[in-house]
Amino acid sequence: MSEIPETASGVVWQSSPPGSIYDYIRVASFSIGPDGLVDQWSRRAVDLFGITADQVRGKDPVEVFMPAELRPRGHREVAEILDGKEWTGLVPFRMPGEGGAHGVAEVYVMPSETEGGDKAALCIVVDVRALRRIETDLAASQAIFGQSPFGFLLFGTDLTVQRANQRFATVFGGTADDHRGRTVHDYLTRPEAERMNASLRRVLETGESAIDLQIVGAAPGSTDRRHWSINLYRVHSGTGRPIGVAGVGTDVTRRHIAAREAASARRNLALLNEASARIGNSLDLETTARELLDVAVPGFCDLASVDLYQGLLTGDEAPPGRADGSAELRRVAFASAVSDAPLATTPGCGRGDATPTAVGEVHRYPFNSPCASALRTTRVQSIPGEGTFVQSTLAVPMVAHDTVVGLVQFSRTKGSEPFGERDRALAVELAARAAVCMDNARLYRREHERALILQRSLLPPGDPEAAGLDIACRYLPGNTATEVGGDWFDVIELPGHRTALVVGDVMGRGLRAAVAMGELRTAVRTLALLDLEPAEVLSALDEIARGLGTPSGAQQASRVAHKSREADLSEVYLATCVYAVYDPVTRRCTFANAGHLPPVLVEPGEEALLLDVPPGMPLGVGGEPFEEVEVELPEGALLALYTDGLVESRDHPLDEGLRAFRTALTDPVRPLEDVCDHVLNTLDTRHGEDDIALLMARIQGLPLDAVGDWRLPREPRSVGRARELARAQLKSWDLEALVDTVELLVSELVTNALRYGEGEIRLRLLRDRTLVCEVWDAGLVQPRRRRARDTDEGGRGLQLVGLLSAAWGSRRTPRGKTVWFELALPDGDSTAQPTVEQLLSMF
Secondary structure (H helix, E strand, C coil), rough: CCCCCCCCCCCCCCCCCCCCCHHCCCEEEEEEEECEEEEECCCHHHHCCCCHHHHHHCHHHHHHHHHHHHHHHHHHEEEEEEECCCCEEEEEEEEECCCCCEEEEEEEEEECCCCCEEEEEEEEEEEEHHHHHHHHHHHHHHHHHHCCCEEEEECCCCCCCECCCCHHHHHCCCCCHHHCCCCCCCCHHHHHHHHHHHHHHHHHHHHCEEEEEEEECCCCCCCCEEEEEEEEEEEEECCCCCCEEEEEEECCCHHHHHHHHHHHHHHHHHHHHHHHHCCCCCHHHHHHHHHHHHHHHHCCCCCEEEEHHHHHHHHCCCCCCCCCCCCEEEEEEEEECCCCCCCCCCCCCCCCCCCCCCCCECCCCCCCCHHHHHHHHHHCCEEEEECCCCEEEHHHHHHEECEEEEEEEEEEEECCCCCCCHHHHHHHHHHHHHHHHHHHHHHHHHHHHHHHHHHHHCCCCCCCCCCCCEEEEEEECCHHHECCCCEEEEEHHHHHHEEEEEEEECCHHHHHHHHHHHHHHHHHHHHHHHHCHHHHHHHHHHHHHHCCCCCCCHHHHHHHHHHHHHHHHHHHCCCCEEEEEEEECEEEEEEECCCCCCCEECCCCEEEECCCCCCCCEECCCCCCCCCCEECCCCCEEEEEEEEHCCCCCCCCCCHHHHHHHHHHHCCCCHHHHHHHHHHHHHHCCCCCCCEEEEEEEECCEEEEEEEEEEEECHHHHHHHHHHHHHHHHHHHCHHHHHHHHHHHHHHHHHHHHHCCCCCCEEEECCEEEEEEEEEEEECCCCCCCCCCCCCCCEEEEEHHHHHHCEEEEEEEEEEEEEEEEEEEEEEEECCCHHHHHHHHCC
């Protein structure tokens, strides 16, 4: 190969080496002057025609080359050429050195001009016989090249495809010409392409052939991995100059299938054995999902994720998934064997923004997606990894007892072995084993959560807080397996910063007692919010308890027809309960008891005493009224309400347990939480035999300076006087931010008391965690909020109270009624004012 110097301007100059294309096609040139005679004769013309320049220069070309019978026409053609006409034609000539044989030349004559402007011509001559020989050689080469049963590629020195045969195009698509200019990167994955490029470069540089080079890839539009055996050898020109590398490829995929099938069978059997040992060791759903992925990655796939129906995770009793597969799912587990691999998005199964689903995220699969189809049909869906680093994905529904609990996706990245039919069967088996374990976990979780829900219903929401009370509580279920029982306690906030304290005990144990307890506790809270007296609350609760065991209408009809079975159709629900209402202003507590153990009071410096509260009959017995006892509690006193599980057991009588309980309360000065722990650690409760509930409250009361209390005469001037008193009291409490609102609302309530009430009016302001304003009068008619008509001049007072206050209401008192409202204390910012829309809503 000749040297190729390069100039500074970037132009490359090269002498024509031996074996040039011009040698093959035998091209020559000569020129004709204005006189029609040959004036220039090239060296290639000497070689082609066998005539030297001296022999032809200055002679008529027609006379030299053409037979006599063609010369007249030849002179006419030359004349036309010198007039400016181009001409192309075949001209016979005598071959030099070949025994006088005649050849045929194709002559292309182009008009030209001399320096003086005279007409001349330039003639290009090609040996037609050489062209025919080249055509024959190309045809033979194409026949062999095109009909080869092996894929054939010819790479140029720049390693781009120069030629490809039809067999190669059949595998990789398009026509043979479509592959010109491509590189191996257009057919192979990056690692395989780089390996192939290195081999091509080595063959081109060294001339050493590469035999049986193993390449793995996939044809376009197919996910099947193919194995090819490639032979590479360098190709030279006629002069020995390297012009590229030829590659012949043979598909040897079948050779690998047998070995792969055997290895796959061994691997699948090992995975199933591992799955049996590792999946299902926990009754936790998320743990079971992670166990499945620990088995599958990397032994079976490169990436995997588990989605479970949200209803399954939340304990919904309905079937986990809808029939159309569109219910909400939560991603509970994800595993990857690919270093730094991002969360994969399965093509067609993601959201509109193609954002991957993170672990813990709740999502839905589009209805027409392959994943939704897998959930809907309970059949495996094979999903190609279009546009991602994932080669393919198996979306496998997790089915247990004909119920779909979720979806597991197994993915393999590009370059890994594609999923086969045996892989699909293994994926279904792995998902089924995990699904059965998850269904067992679901059943366990459902029962456990039912127990926990019932347990939570025993406790007040959040940490109990009350005005004038420091509260601590404990609850220990007797049934530690289900964590439910029939004991309960509650702390209920009432208007006027009063607090209701409740402790109750449903007779019996377990789920039945817990269900009855839950209904009674709900009823107590409802009755308490009606602001009834304690005895009235227990009377209403007694009616409710008796109704719990009443059969339905259908059962009543059955009882009429089958009186002998009456005892089997009804259940008796009996319960004991103490209901107390504490007023922090007066530090008085009103008790009512329905067959429960008496409260214990510990005054500062005194021994613990059992309060003499008439026990009454248990709830559910009926027929007996309940009595109330009002007790004034000193500051710092300790009040304890409890259930019999704390003081009674099989090993000691009730009196002994009560005496031990009172002894444990002899040091009430310590923090309440410590007192509760001390009681439970000291008493021999025999926990596990019965439920235990303990509610303790330390009396604090409201300070005198936190209460403003005034009596107003029944006259119009009292409205202005009430505003003045409220304004002065708020300023003394540094609550100027509430002055305008309180003045307005106090004015409304006092005006209503004058207009609709009776007797003397009483105004009271209470400051604790919130501000409470109460207006008392002797009237029995309760206020009722109504919507005023557009033409009414009044009637919007209670609407305004409801709009500006945090809460408001009214309650009966022994001598009339009390109307109240409550405001949140300012936090440093100005209080929020009602919007225009809110004000207009009153009209």
